[in-house]
Amino acid sequence: MNQPRYDNAQWLISVTDLDSGEVLIDLNGSQMAEPASFTKTYSVGAAWLKWGPEHVITTPVKRTAEVDGATLNGDLVLVGMGDFTFGGRTKPDGTVDFTDLDHNDANPLPGATLTTEDPLTALNDLAAQVKASGIDAVTGTVVVDDRLFQGTLAGEPITPIVVNQNLIDVLVTPGAAGEPATIEMTPAVAPWHIVGTVATVAPGGDTEIADPDSTGDGAITISGTIAADSEPVLKVFALEDPASFARTAFIEALVRAGVSVGGDPVAVNSTTALPAQDQVEELPTVAEFDSLPLAQQATYVMKISYNRGAQTYVCLLSAEAGVADCSAGLAEVGKLWAEAGLDTTGISLVDGSGLNGNYVTPANGVAAQAIMAARPDADQWRATMPILGVDGSLAMVQTDSPAAGKVFAKTGTLVGGDAVNDRYRLNTKALGGVMESESGRNLAFTIIMNQGFADEIDGVFAANDDVGAVAAAIQQEF
Structure with missing residues (x-):
């Protein structure tokens, strides 16, 4: 987190023990930040709340x-x-x-x-x-x-x-x-x-x-x-x-x-x-x-971060509400999460995939994962997530870490350019989900980094592992 590419960045981290409710880390946890594709946990999660993991089209x-x-x-x-x-x-x-x-x-x-x-x-x-x-x-x-x-x-x-x-x-x-x-x-x-x-x-x-x-x-x-x-x-x-x-x-x-x-x-x-x-x-x-059951289609969206699939759920929710142009979908996302007990003032979304313009608080991301973890199908939901060092968008992240295989989380990446300084702008690197800590505790977490910079493309890819390393450190610490 203290590397030069993050000198001008903001880190936001929230970690909670799912069993006791104890807040273990709160670093800017109540501030809004761009989560990139971590947004998919809300759109895909809303479809899960609506239809359940066995739903077939x-x-x-x-x-x-x-x-x-x-x-x-x-x-x-x-x-x-x-x-x-x-x-x-x-x-x-x-x-x-x-x-x-x-x-x-x-x-x-x-x-x-x-x-x-x-x-x-x-x-x-x-x-x-x-x-x-x-x-x-x-x-x-x-x-x-x-x-x-x-x-x-x-x-x-x-x-x-x-x-x-x-x-x-x-x-x-x-x-x-x-x-x-x-x-x-x-x-x-x-x-x-x-x-x-x-x-x-x-x-x-x-x-x-x-x-x-x-x-x-x-x-x-x-x-x-x-x-x-x-x-x-x-x-x-x-x-x-x-x-x-x-x-x-x-x-x-x-x-x-x-x-x-x-x-x-x-x-x-x-x-x-x-x-x-x-x-x-x-x-x-x-x-x-x-179709495949919703749990399997959600796995495809989450593991590889399939943007159009996540947005399809927004459109399906809109169609279910009787609106064919997809415009009602995000309101339905909000309603479903609110009915599940989430304070939706901690999210502000413009799409279901995680493009520029979506905002969440890390604490809200943790609260959403806590809701999913309390469901009887929690293990199925967790299985949709990329696994640190094992598969999906986390396959090559922290592969040699003792935390590999124990962190189940959705990634998020937004990259832009800085034409003034001829460098890459790391709009967002994010990671959020659940983990089994070294001592056996069940944790929900959200990590978001906004506005880092890298001179070379290698720095962009290195940021993937940096955020993974933060998650691995949390997993080992607790």
Whole structure:
């Protein structure tokens, strides 16, 4: 905490014994600070309070007309319900899969990797059910009903239909020096295709690959260089129209299942011809897909700090309150926490993910964790958190510490620039959750550092371990 990069910073720490209620540390604990992604404990926690860890989202496929023989003389309607893993992250044992540096962060952070699951799993399953229901041909087309909610986060859409986290993965694998690299696109859905090349340079050369972009008509452009001895490099392209992508992907899945579909498979999705949402709900169901339980989806959000997933919970809460534009979601977050006994004047949120503009007091963060720790499903909630030195966003933090494996906490990071002094500004490094102390005490804690500075990028990454070291010191002290 006393290193030069924190000379102008403020540290705020609150630690409480969960069993006795004794406040063990109070350093600026009642002051507001930016918590970054620690915010997710409030948005995901509110969904947990609302629906519980076993809650499942069911995504249905409806039909708008009767089936004559094996022909549906109408449309199939895929109704988006907010399942943001949608089969694409489900392991054989029914738990969620993730990598410690997930594909959502592939562009800003090097080293992101993919899981092995097929991101089209749910669509393939639904298509097989449509075929098994007796439908071999659809004279109409496929429509994705994405009207449940509409929102944005950092300029990207938050939608109730999500395929592969609404990303196209672009994996670049080096060839021999002087040869083009191999570029794979996942999932492969029309009309999306790769345009451009990445050159393989000599071993030890520069690996510099531009983030994928699009020039329209499904063209994903990528360029740059990759060293011949480099590991494959993952980049991602964020979809601007997830519903149209899902529509085409579902049509292709239906064709693979043996169901012919009318209409242009790559047309822009339109809901204008659909009846009202309540009427769609009453249409006959020909297929449905159940999400992972909320506890597993929360694990995905918390372990890798999935921003759009956390914001999806805000939108789902808004939709539950009857407001489709997500604007009522944060008020619902507040109501749920207040009903659980939290003093919500200690939080002021602008989103559910933890971007700039959210504020909490460390003491409030501790109070929220105390509420969750008192629930009968407390162990399930704790299991959603990254574990110090073990997994998720804490996988590489304090790996050799005696506290490793005993601290379960959500991370938070906001980084900006200081153009005047040509250095990095550490807006926020935060860590909050629960721990088992060295003496066996159960503690809730929040650590927030605001406004540190680092001359090099290495100082930004070192701040992760610094905050982890503070948590480890608390764990050992008590």
